[in-house]
Amino acid sequence: MTPEEREALIEAVTTAHRTIDPFTRMADGHPAFHDLDDEGRRIAYERTLVTRTVERALDPRGLSTTARAVVARLRRRLDDIR
Amino acid sequence: MSTVDLDAHLAAIAAGDPDAFERWVAGAEHPLRVSLHSFATRVDVEAVVQEGLLRAWNVAPRIVHDGAPNALLRTTLRIVRNLAIDEVRRARSVAIDDDELDESLRFATFEAMPDPLLREAIHRCSEQLPPRPRAALGARIASEGAEHDRTLASRLGMELNTFLQNFTRARKLLADCLRGRGFDLGDLA
Numbered sequence A: 001m002t003p004e005e006r007e008a009l010i011e012a013v014t015t016a017h018r019t020i021d022p023f024t025r026m027a028d029g030h031p032a033f034h035d036l037d038d039e040g041r042r043i044a045y046e047r048t049l050v051t052r053t054v055e056r057a058l059d060p061r062g063l064s065t066t067a068r069a070v071v072a073r074l075r076r077r078l079d080d081i082r
Numbered sequence B: 001m002s003t004v005d006l007d008a009h010l011a012a013i014a015a016g017d018p019d020a021f022e023r024w025v026a027g028a029e030h031p032l033r034v035s036l037h038s039f040a041t042r043v044d045v046e047a048v049v050q051e052g053l054l055r056a057w058n059v060a061p062r063i064v065h066d067g068a069p070n071a072l073l074r075t076t077l078r079i080v081r082n083l084a085i086d087e088v089r090r091a092r093s094v095a096i097d098d099d100e101l102d103e104s105l106r107f108a109t110f111e112a113m114p115d116p117l118l119r120e121a122i123h124r125c126s127e128q129l130p131p132r133p134r135a136a137l138g139a140r141i142a143s144e145g146a147e148h149d150r151t152l153a154s155r156l157g158m159e160l161n162t163f164l165q166n167f168t169r170a171r172k173l174l175a176d177c178l179r180g181r182g183f184d185l186g187d188l189a
Helices: A005-013 A031-034 A036-059 A065-081 B006-014 B017-035 B046-061 B071-090 B098-104 B115-128 B131-143 B149-155 B160-180
Strands: none
Touching: A005 A031, A005 B115, A005 B160, A031 A065, A036 A065, A036 B017, A036 B115, A036 B131, A036 B160, A065 B017, A065 B046, A065 B131, B006 B017, B006 B046, B006 B071, B006 B149, B017 B046, B017 B071, B046 B071, B131 B149, B131 B160, B149 B160
16 A cells, blocks of 8 residues: 555545445444554544534534534434434 | 533433434534544544434433433443444454543543634634635535545546545645644644
8 A cells, every 4th residue: 555545545534424334224434444554543533533623613503524414314314204 | 611511402302302412412522532532443433423423312311310411421422432342342353451441431521612712713724725625625514424525526526536635735734724823733632
């Protein structure tokens, strides 16, 4: 793996987008996470902390992309029930 | 910064109000993520945080106040810790010692953030970003975690790697700008 490829994997993990397992209905781990070494995973975690802080600051309701993804999932579930 | 009690939203959440849950999530996400730092090399913390937040909605009606603040947050801290442990065991990863587990329970109270001055600084600095890094940052925020980076990159006319490089650049430039205004994003971790 080149440094550039590793860097791309680290940045890919920082997104809030996670696929939902159709059977368990739980969020899957990001594929890029599993391709990273421990140090790459630690860097991805720390970058995500910073990124979510930036997102909360830029959002009118103080929500990160993680928060918005979770609330959207909840609202879809509630819509399905109703 | 001030300590906040997110249980101000608990009664409404327990009654089924998703707007109240949204306000609770806005405050709960950061301490939950920080509590999982010792798991960062073994589980995808983002997936665990998202799952834990959703389960908080399910357990909220059963929360019994014990007189201390943030009862729902404290319960959710245990939920995400147990989810992380389950994931570690499922992956047959390295064993976790009890000290690490206890450490994740330290976050029963927390400070509201980002503070107004930091928010203002982030706004100012984001406005100064060059167009392409700013577009990458804005695309992820606008997608609200609902779309793959490949989709966002395509919409911006970028290759995926170029999109990711621009996102990296956006964060670095923001960090540099904020440092110039007296804020160190590294301190927030």
